[in-house]
Amino acid sequence: MTKNLKVKIWRGGKEGGFATFDVPRQENQTVLDVVTYVQRNLDPLLAYRFACRVGMCGSCAMTVNGVARWTCRTNVSKVEKDGRLEIAPLSHLPIIKDLVTDMREFFDKGARAKGQFKGKQNRQDEFARVDPKSKERIAANAGIECIGCGVCYASCDVVGWRPEYLGPAALNRAWTLVNDVRDIQQTERLKVVAGDAGCNSCHSLGSCSERCPKQIEPTAGIAGLKMLVAMAALRGEI
Amino acid sequence: MTSSRTQAKLWYWQRASAMVMAVCVLGHLAVMIYAVRGGLSAAEILGRTHGSRLFASLYTLLVLACAVHVPIGLVAIAEEWAGWRGSKVTIGAGLFSALIAIMGLRTVYGVVAA
Amino acid sequence: MTRINDFRARNHPAYWAFVVHRVSGLALAAFLPVHFWAMGLAIQGEVALDGFLRFTDQALFKFGEWGLVLLLALHMMGGVRILLVEFGPWSGLRKNWIAGTLGFGIATSLAFALALIS
Numbered sequence: 228m229t230k231n232l233k234v235k236i237w238r239g240g241k242e243g244g245f246a247t248f249d250v251p252r253q254e255n256q257t258v259l260d261v262v263t264y265v266q267r268n269l270d271p272l273l274a275y276r277f278a279c280r281v282g283m284c285g286s287c288a289m290t291v292n293g294v295a296r297w298t299c300r301t302n303v304s305k306v307e308k309d310g311r312l313e314i315a316p317l318s319h320l321p322i323i324k325d326l327v328t329d330m331r332e333f334f335d336k337g338a339r340a341k342g343q344f345k346g347k348q349n350r351q352d353e354f355a356r357v358d359p360k361s362k363e364r365i366a367a368n369a370g371i372e373c374i375g376c377g378v379c380y381a382s383c384d385v386v387g388w389r390p391e392y393l394g395p396a397a398l399n400r401a402w403t404l405v406n407d408v409r410d411i412q413q414t415e416r417l418k419v420v421a422g423d424a425g426c427n428s429c430h431s432l433g434s435c436s437e438r439c440p441k442q443i444e445p446t447a448g449i450a451g452l453k454m455l456v457a458m459a460a461l462r463g464e465i
Numbered sequence: 466m467t468s469s470r471t472q473a474k475l476w477y478w479q480r481a482s483a484m485v486m487a488v489c490v491l492g493h494l495a496v497m498i499y500a501v502r503g504g505l506s507a508a509e510i511l512g513r514t515h516g517s518r519l520f521a522s523l524y525t526l527l528v529l530a531c532a533v534h535v536p537i538g539l540v541a542i543a544e545e546w547a548g549w550r551g552s553k554v555t556i557g558a559g560l561f562s563a564l565i566a567i568m569g570l571r572t573v574y575g576v577v578a579a
Numbered sequence: 580m581t582r583i584n585d586f587r588a589r590n591h592p593a594y595w596a597f598v599v600h601r602v603s604g605l606a607l608a609a610f611l612p613v614h615f616w617a618m619g620l621a622i623q624g625e626v627a628l629d630g631f632l633r634f635t636d637q638a639l640f641k642f643g644e645w646g647l648v649l650l651l652a653l654h655m656m657g658g659v660r661i662l663l664v665e666f667g668p669w670s671g672l673r674k675n676w677i678a679g680t681l682g683f684g685i686a687t688s689l690a691f692a693l694a695l696i697s
Contacts, residue, residue: 422473
């Protein structure tokens with residue numbers, strides 16, 4: 228094991244570049260540990276995000292050696308190449324400073340894809356009855372664990388090629404709601420997830436499903452949306 | 466700028482034509498492998514295609530499916546890799562579709578009926 | 580500014596399958612008008628078509644024909660995989676179909692090569 232890691236970290240805002248740091252190598256060390264070491268000991272001006280540091284919140288997502296990952300759950304031994312690491316902010320999002328990106332457009336797209344639940348019952352009504360073994364509930368359950376970390380959005384090249392594309396997370400969220408039998412906005416939802424800004428631009432290149440730290444497969448939900456959108460378009464509903 | 470409804474329809478037209486072409490292309494690959502043995506000659510090719518209703522119908526189907534399938538795919542490439550947007554893309558795709566249809570149907574006529 | 584991905588993010592089978600599918604489609608699209616023009620020589624008669632076919636008896640053209648057969652086979656089978664991903668019951672990114680596409684492409688282009696030299 229090398230004594231020191233040579234770590235390139237992205238610095239800058241509107242413009243930037245990589246700065247190199249020497250970080251002592253530990254037996255058990257995550258990439259987040261590396262970034263934290265740099266900020267505490269070498270460069271206090273380094274900006275980065277983290278919160279839980281145990282793989283629950285998704286705040287620490289960054290690009291490590293070119294691949295979007297949760298840095299708190301990425302062991303250095305898994306990704307270092309000849310004692311070298313490259314750490315950059317997530318792709319496809321405006322950089323505020325160093326490793327911190329502006330995630331507003333990511334969350335705005337989630338909202339635009341009708342990622343909110345709307346039902347018709349109130350507190351006077353009986354509880355809705357949803358069979359957990361139903362096809363719809365199983366489909367929804369496969370996608371509801373998303374915590375909006377942005378790794379899929381950063382990994383999807385269609386997001387890079389089409390600024391208007393809603394992206395895998397927003398479409399996955401829409402899919403979970405499309406499969407919520409209590410929701411009453413289904414037609415409006417299909418309208419906004421159709422077309423080039425929506426599911427029809429997904430080319431199933433699969434980076435989202437490969438990289439999701441929660442093993443969610445947005446490709447599956449988006450394929451499901453394609454079917455529903457096609458049928459709705461055929462019937463003239465959207 | 467096409468509406469999302471139009472874009473959704475183009476999506477399923479491209480997939481539908483792809484299903485048709487999957488079958489036709491399997492046949493076309495088989496024909497090519499058969500035909501190329503011993504070298505290509507016009508006499509052999511035209512000997513097989515002249516007056517063949519089967520050939521005419523299958524290859525007309527293939528040409529028309531191409532005229533639908535290919536331009537829609539090219540639009541995606543133009544928008545995503547070349548960064549072109551707007552009516553010039555859709556008009557260009559429409560023209561290319563017409564080109565494939567016209568040249569393709571002319572070719573089918575040429576080897577079947579001419 | 581925003582950063583974009585490079586080959587390291589794209590280094591997985593489903594992505595390569597996408598690139599092969601798109602590039603082969605582009606190449607075939609470019610070839611199609613040429614193909615129609617060439618076969619359309621039949622309208623001018625058997626001699627005109629045969630003249631062109633004799634011109635393409637050179638090794639470079641035969642290699643091109645072989646390449647086109649390979650591209651068509653890959654594009655078609657890769658396309659069937661995408662149709663399964665989109666229309667079929669969900670079964671992951673169907674990486675077995677990626678392998679199968681490659682196999683089909685190799686088999687078809689080999690069959691064509693053997694037919695060429697027979």
